[in-house]
C-alpha cells in the first residue's frame with residue numbers, strides 16, 4: 001500500500017506545557033488574591049481554594065487523557081498516556097483530600113465548633129457537599145485498587161471496570177466546585193470551567209463509546225482464519241468493509257472485542273502484525289491468559305469490534321534514514337509490519353527465549369531479502385538453537401553489531417523487563433532518548 005501522509009499528532013512536550021499553563025490559568029484568582037489573606041482561617045481557606053481548584057482541573061485532565069483522542073494517542077502513545085494518567089490521578093487524590101481538610105479546618109477555625117462534630121455538620125449541611133464527599137470516597141476507593149500490590153491480585157477486567165467508578169466520582173464532585181469563591185458571581189469563569197468539563201466529557205463519550213459502535217457497524221469485521229505460528233502463538237486474520245477508512249498504520253494496535261461467548265465483554269489490545277491493507281488485518285497473539293488463549297479457538301465468521309487505531313510506534317516518529325528495530329518475544333508483531341514498510345536502511349534484531357519462540361521467521365527472512373535488510377535472531381538458549389545467535393543486551397554488543405548505532409532511530413517493542421534492559425543498553429551505546437521509540441506490551 002502507498003505510504004500515507006502522517007496523521008496529525010500532538011507533541012508530548014507541547015501537551016505538558018498546555019496542561020501546566022491551564023493549571024496556572026485555573027488558579028490565577030488565588031495567586032492574585034494572596035496579598036489580602038489574613039490570619040490562620042484566612043490562610044486555611046486560601047489553601048483549600050488552591051488545592052480545590054487544582055484538584056478540579058486535574059479531574060478534567062484525567063478524563064481527557066483516557067478519552068483515546070487520536071491526536072493525543074498518536075503523539076504521546078497509549079503507554080505514556082496511561083503513565084501520565086496514573087501520576088496525575090495520585091496528585092488528584094492527594095489534592096482533593098488536602099482540599100477537604102483545609103476547607104473544613106478553615107470554616108471550623110472561624111466558627112469555633114468542635115473538630116469532629118463541626119466537620120460532620122459542615123459536610124451534611126453544606127450545599128452539594130454530601131455528593132462531593134461521596135465522590136471523593138469513590139476516587140479514593142479507585143486509588144486504593146490501583147495500588148500495584150492490590151491491582152496485581154485483581155483480574156485485569158475487574159480493575160478496568162472498577163475504573164469507571166471514577167467518572168461517577170468526578171460527576172458527583174462537580175456541583176460543589178461552582179459554589180466556590182472563584183465562580184460565584186463570575187459568569188465568565190463559570191462558563192470556562194463548564195467548557196473545560198464539557199470538552200473532556202464530549203471527547204470521552206465520542207472516542208471511547210460512540211466511535212467503536214459506529215466503526216463496528218461500518219466495517220463489519222469478522223474472523224477469516226486462524227493460523228498457528230508456534231506453540232502458544234496464533235495469527236488471526238480479519239476481513240471487513242472499507243478497511244482503508246480505518247486509517248491504521250503499521251506499528252499501531254487496536255483493542256479487539258470478539259463478539260462470541262466468553263469474550264464479548266472485554267476488549268484487549270493487540271498490534272497489527274502485517275501492514276494494514278484493503279483486504280485484511282492480521283494480529284499475532286501469544287497465549288498468556290483467558291483472552292489471548294481463547295483466540296486459538298475462534299471460528300471463522302465471528303464478528304469483531306475493533307477500537308482504534310491507537311499507538312505512536314509509527315513511521316511518523318522516524319527522524320533518521322537508518323533505523324534499528326528491536327523486538328522481544330511476541331513484541332515482534334508491530335515490528336514485523338514496520339520492517340516491511342519503513343523507508344530507509346532498516347536492521348532488525350529479534351530476541352526470544354528459545355528457537356521455537358521466534359515466530360513469523362519466514363516472513364521476516366523474505367522481507368529482509370526483498371529490501372536488502374539485515375535480520376539478527378538471538379535466543380537465550382544458545383546451545384539448543386539451530387540458527388540463533390546470542391547478542392547480550394549491552395551497549396558494547398549493540399555498538400559492535402551496528403557501529404553507527406548512535407545515528408539511528410530505534411523502535412523497541414516487547415515485555416517490560418526486556419524493553420527496560422534494551423533501553424539502558426541503547427542509551428549506553430549513544431542513542432539519545434528522543435530517538436528510542438518504545439511500545440510496551442503491559443500497561
Ligand SMILES: Cc1cc2nc3c(=O)[nH]c(=O)nc-3n(C[C@H](O)[C@H](O)[C@H](O)COP(=O)(O)OP(=O)(O)OC[C@H]3O[C@@H](n4cnc5c(N)ncnc54)[C@H](O)[C@@H]3O)c2cc1C
Pocket residue numbers: 078156157253266267268269270271272283284285286287288289290291292293330333334439440441442443
Ligand atoms: C499496546 C499493546 C499492544 C499489544 N500487542 C500485543 C500483540 O500484538 N500480541 C500479543 O500477544 N500481545 C499483545 N499485547 C499484550 C496483550 O494485550 C495481553 O497479553 C493480553 O491482553 C492478556 O490478556 P489475557 O486475558 O490473555 O491475560 P491476563 O492474564 O488476563 O492478562 C495478563 C496481563 O495483560 C494485561 N492485560 C490484560 N487485559 C488487558 C487489556 N484489556 N488491556 C490492556 N492490558 C491488558 C495486563 O497487564 C494483565 O496483567 C499488547 C499489549 C499492549 C498494551
